[in-house]
Amino acid sequence: MSRTLRPVVLLCALPAAFFVAFFLAPMVVVLIASLTTPAGQPTFAHYLRILADSYHWDVLWVTFRIGALTTLICVLIGYPLAWYLVRTVRWRPWRRFCVILLVVPLFTSNIVRSFGWMVLLGRNGLVNDGLIGLGLIERPMRFLGTELGILVGLVYILLPFIVLAVGNALAKVDPALEHASADLGATPAGTFRTIFFPLSLPGLMAGAVMVFMLAVSAYVTPALLSGGRITVFSMLIFQQYSSVFDFNYGGALSITMLVLTLALVAIAGRLSEPGRA
Amino acid sequence: MVALILVRVVSFAALAYLALPLVVLVGASLTTTSFLAFPPQGLTLAWYGKMLGDPSYVSAFTTSTVLAIAATIVAMLLAVPAAIAIARYRFTGRRLLSETLMSPLILPHVVLGAALLQYGSAIGLVRSFPALLVGHVVIIMPFVLRAVLPQLTDEQRSLEDASADLGARPLTTFFLVTLPQIRSGLVSGAIFAFIASWINVELSIFNTTAELTTIPVKLFNYVQYTIDPTIAAVSGLTIIVAAIVIVLLDLTIGLDVLSERR
Numbered sequence: 417m418s419r420t421l422r423p424v425v426l427l428c429a430l431p432a433a434f435f436v437a438f439f440l441a442p443m444v445v446v447l448i449a450s451l452t453t454p455a456g457q458p459t460f461a462h463y464l465r466i467l468a469d470s471y472h473w474d475v476l477w478v479t480f481r482i483g484a485l486t487t488l489i490c491v492l493i494g495y496p497l498a499w500y501l502v503r504t505v506r507w508r509p510w511r512r513f514c515v516i517l518l519v520v521p522l523f524t525s526n527i528v529r530s531f532g533w534m535v536l537l538g539r540n541g542l543v544n545d546g547l548i549g550l551g552l553i554e555r556p557m558r559f560l561g562t563e564l565g566i567l568v569g570l571v572y573i574l575l576p577f578i579v580l581a582v583g584n585a586l587a588k589v590d591p592a593l594e595h596a597s598a599d600l601g602a603t604p605a606g607t608f609r610t611i612f613f614p615l616s617l618p619g620l621m622a623g624a625v626m627v628f629m630l631a632v633s634a635y636v637t638p639a640l641l642s643g644g645r646i647t648v649f650s651m652l653i654f655q656q657y658s659s660v661f662d663f664n665y666g667g668a669l670s671i672t673m674l675v676l677t678l679a680l681v682a683i684a685g686r687l688s689e690p691g692r693a
Numbered sequence: 694m695v696a697l698i699l700v701r702v703v704s705f706a707a708l709a710y711l712a713l714p715l716v717v718l719v720g721a722s723l724t725t726t727s728f729l730a731f732p733p734q735g736l737t738l739a740w741y742g743k744m745l746g747d748p749s750y751v752s753a754f755t756t757s758t759v760l761a762i763a764a765t766i767v768a769m770l771l772a773v774p775a776a777i778a779i780a781r782y783r784f785t786g787r788r789l790l791s792e793t794l795m796s797p798l799i800l801p802h803v804v805l806g807a808a809l810l811q812y813g814s815a816i817g818l819v820r821s822f823p824a825l826l827v828g829h830v831v832i833i834m835p836f837v838l839r840a841v842l843p844q845l846t847d848e849q850r851s852l853e854d855a856s857a858d859l860g861a862r863p864l865t866t867f868f869l870v871t872l873p874q875i876r877s878g879l880v881s882g883a884i885f886a887f888i889a890s891w892i893n894v895e896l897s898i899f900n901t902t903a904e905l906t907t908i909p910v911k912l913f914n915y916v917q918y919t920i921d922p923t924i925a926a927v928s929g930l931t932i933i934v935a936a937i938v939i940v941l942l943d944l945t946i947g948l949d950v951l952s953e954r955r
Contacts (some may be wrong), residue, residue: 427778431771435793438827442812449811493707500704516939517711523935525892525909528928531916532714535721535729542717542731633801636894640916650803657807670804
């Protein structure tokens with residue numbers, strides 16, 4: 417035991433101390449603040465206030481609806497794209513170009529990417545011009561300040577996560593399985609249903625959970641594309657810390673959001689377990 | 694057959710969707726008009742000149758870059774020993790350690806930022822470079838761990854044992870045997886960590902001031918009130934830098950993450 421313990425302590429002492437000091441301790445401070453009054457007396461008042469206020473329920477509902485829709489759309493677009501990139505593109509330069517196109521947004525700040533959509537979705541933006549040009553609408557539509565605008569931005573930002581997760585899973589499928597399936601008389605659709613889809617399911621679930629987490633906790637994209645008209649939960653938290661300065665109540669909001677998202681992710685993880693077998 | 698056509702249509706649309714905002718911003722940054730226009734009317738680099746002539750942008754770029762470099766170095770110095778301990782030893786709390794070190798990846802950054810601000814104000818570490826630094830180290834350590842851990846394979850372990858049997862001290866073994874074998878993980882981990890720090894807003898925003906600000910936070914504060922071609926030029930520069938980094942990555946360590954020949 418002590419033969420293992422000494423090197424482990426030597427290697428881990430600093431990283432562990434750093435994480436205790438700047439990650440665990442801050443989180444504990446928030447938890448304690450959420451359960452105390454500004455004077456330091458223990459109380460559940462902040463949580464009761466969240467539960468009692470129907471406005472918070474509305475905001476939560478909007479936040480989780482946007483999160484769920486973002487995840488759904490990302491899966492519906494991302495799965496075919498991953499399939500296309502992994503299974504059909506053979507010409508290497510084009511494939512490289514596509515992968516670069518997928519990764520460049522990941523290396524660019526959310527601000528820049530959301531700003532791009534602010535420009536595109538504006539009254540006189542390219543999207544409105546295009547829709548009018550195609551004769552689909554007569555007058556410019558309002559995207560900024562609507563849930564649709566936020567969805568367009570969030571799907572854009574989170575799409576690469578699904579494509580990379582599914583793509584990785586699809587790339588690992590042994591081509592021999594596909595040949596075997598075809599030799600045994602399965603149709604391409606049958607091969608997809610019985611071989612590819614089940615094997616890609618863990619990647620798809622992992623990607624979807626990641627997208628959902630990031631969509632529900634996103635701050636920048638909704639803040640920029642909502643134009644102040646739609647409030648999501650992270651904005652409530654930010655307000656408490658940056659303008660109201662109620663750290664106790666802000667703490668309770670933070671912990672609520674944390675618990676809700678982690679609970680949903682745990683449920684999603686449990687649901688996907690059978691698929692792993 | 695119909696399914697394949699549908700896959701193609703969705704994929705091309707999705708690729709266009711991915712390119713669109715980036716193309717529009719870079720395009721709009723080249724316009725000669727004083728408002729954002731796409732397609733750009735005329736071509737000029739004047740807005741890039743204006744950005745480089747503005748000390749507040751230059752200082753935000755500098756802060757972001759210095760912060761990201763410092764955070765990456767600290768994160769590597771902390772994460773690599775932890776990764777070696779996790780990969781090489783079986784000890785109580787090993788799982789807890791690795792899950793804790795990875796958890797900033799799934800916790801909302803707004804919550805982390807708020808926590809660090811509240812905690813920082815208790816210990817006197819707010820709105821300063823060190824306050825930004827510790828937060829960034831926490832959120833980028835998972836990227837280093839995730840890149841390095843899979844490289845610390847068991848085959849390598851016998852080489853390390855051989856090195857030790859031949860009388861090398863642990864540090865010598867680390868530098869001569871382990872390090873060269875995990876080099877590509879270190880490089881990609883460092884790059885992802887650097888980028889994650891460089892583009893972060895949600896965490897930084899709690900600890901920046903008018904004087905001490907990073908480029909994404911400065912952009913965030915601007916974009917909410919004014920939109921002009923200078924902002925597009927700043928955005929354009931970050932897009933161009935990202936594209937260059939990725940092409941370099943692709944040429945050096947290979948980015949074909951979706952290839953089956955791995």
